[in-house]
Amino acid sequence: MFAKRVRSRLKEQQESGLYRNPPVIEQSSGKYVQINGNWLINFASNDYLGLGSDPELAEKMADKFQRYGSSSSSSRLVSGNLEIIKKAEKAFADYFGYQSALFYPSGFQCNLGLVGTLFEQGDKVFFDKHIHSSLVKGLQLSGADYYGYRHNRTSHLQTRLQKHLHESAGIVTESLFSMDGDLLDTQGLAELKQEFDLFTIVDEAHAFGVLGDKGTGIARPVADIAVGTFGKALGLFGAFVLLPKDFREYLLNFSSPLIYTTSLPPAQAAAALDILEFIRGSEQGREHLLQISKEMKQKLSAEGFRVGGDAHILSILIGPEETASRVSRELFNxxxxxxxxxxxxxxxxxxILRISLTSMHDRSDVTNFLHSLKEAYARIQAA
Ligand SMILES: Cc1ncc(COP(=O)(O)O)c(C=O)c1O
Incomplete structure (x- = not known):
């Protein structure tokens, strides 16, 4: 029965143009990736500041593993609560302006372990309909009553709050939306926070390192708790949640995805300390990224593409699933x-075609991409 179901679901997936079969990357170097022997310019990476491919950081990372060993070999609650991890957590809390921080093995686990633990039956939580799957899974796990509001429409959130809210409520959102690329309406949310008793969780995975003063994100004025991932602009792996001290203690006591998992290796925490210095010193990279992202958006719009995105993630509306796959294949060629x-x-x-720019791209990459996108469309129409 199970094997039959698996086969039939996969067949449906293929027939509807939704089948996922990611290409194998043979090598990557800076803004380039090699697939099937061809070197391509990568507009699909979250290595926004180039740290994930920085040789200096790679060398430092190798030193950390030499010094601290390859594994923490235990959960935080057993013997994995290592001093270097606590030290790095403190440094992250200070840098991003929160009371405390807690590292998780991944962003997915962090969101699941935060949202799924903090909220519970009887709570009311309102969420932007475009939040990441890990946050949605956390809501499902929590047992709370949860209500979606239209993407980034604070007015719709207000209507929903007026209709469903009697006491306090949780809000779950992102700050730079991972697929649409638009920014949270922080001003609108701040006003609602004043009007209603709201407790706000903001996932800043795509903003930290890049947006805000010294890369500290954009949501501090409205976030009670923020989530960041190491695997995007910060060039490492794992994730962190920034939160009040007693909430940290609460998660350490009750968050199963943290309690029953091996903590990140101490080398990761030691490298995370270096990362803060890299981020602090990345002002030029941030400015350049902002500039070429603006240029890319302007040029795409001028050519008639329907393009969304307020920063380094741009979404080009394509429409039908099959056309999106074909555009991507032609761009590949x-x-x-x-x-x-x-x-x-x-x-x-x-x-959509999701374009992520990084500080490693330059203006000629933008121009060449645009020509190629037009050419890809022309080829599809001619076929
Ligand atoms: C908004 C957002 N939150 C969380 C995650 C999960 O992070 P990680 O890749 O560290 O599991 C992602 C990653 O795709 C994301 O885009």
Missing amino acids: LGFFAFPARFPTVPLNRS
């Missing part, structure tokens, strides 16, 4: 790697 986001990552028939 023309030397570019760009990711087609399809259902269920985005709504059905609203497929």
Whole structure:
């Protein structure tokens, strides 16, 4: 029965153009990736500041593993609560301006372990409909009553709060939305926070390191708790949650995805301390990234593409799933790697090409990408 179901679901997936079969990256170097022997310019990476491919950081990382060993070999609650991890957590809390921090093995686990533990039956939680799957899974796990509001529409959130809220409520959102690339309306949310008793969780995975003063994100004025991941602009792996001290203690006591898992290796925490220095010193990279991202958006719009995004993530609306895959394939043939986001990552028939820019790209990459995108469309129409 199970094998039959698996086969039939996979067949459906293929027939509807939703089958996922990610290409194998043979090598990567800076903004380039090699696939099937071809070197392509990568517009699908979250290595926004180039730290994940920085040789200096790689060398430091190798030193940390030499010094601290390859594993923590235990959960935080057994014998994995290592001093270097606590030290790095303190440094992260200070840098991002929160009372305390807690590292998790991944962003997915962090969101699941935070949202799924903090909220419980009887609570009311309101969430932006475009939040990351890990946050949605956390809501499902929590047992709370949860209500979606239209993406980044503070007015709709207000209507929903007026209708459903009697006491306090939780809010779950992102600050730079991972697929749409637009920014949270912090001002609107701040006003609602004043009007209602709201407790706000903001996932800043795509903003930390890049946006805000010294890369400290954009949501501090409205976030009671923020989540960051190491695997994007910060060039490492794992995740961190920034939160009040007693909430940290609460998660250490009750968050199963943290309690029953091996903690990150101490070398990761030691490297995380270095990362703060890299981030602090990345002002030029941030400015350059902002500049070329603006240029890319302007040029795409001028050519008639429907493009969204307020910073370094841009979403080009394609529509049908199959067309998005074909555009991505044609771009591949023309030397570019760009990711087609399809259902269920985005709504059905609203497929997008998600372009992420990094500080490693330059203006000629932007121009060449644009030419190739037009060429990709021309080839599809001619076929
Ligand atoms: C907004 C957001 N939150 C959380 C995650 C999960 O982070 P990680 O890759 O560390 O599991 C992602 C990653 O794709 C993300 O985009």
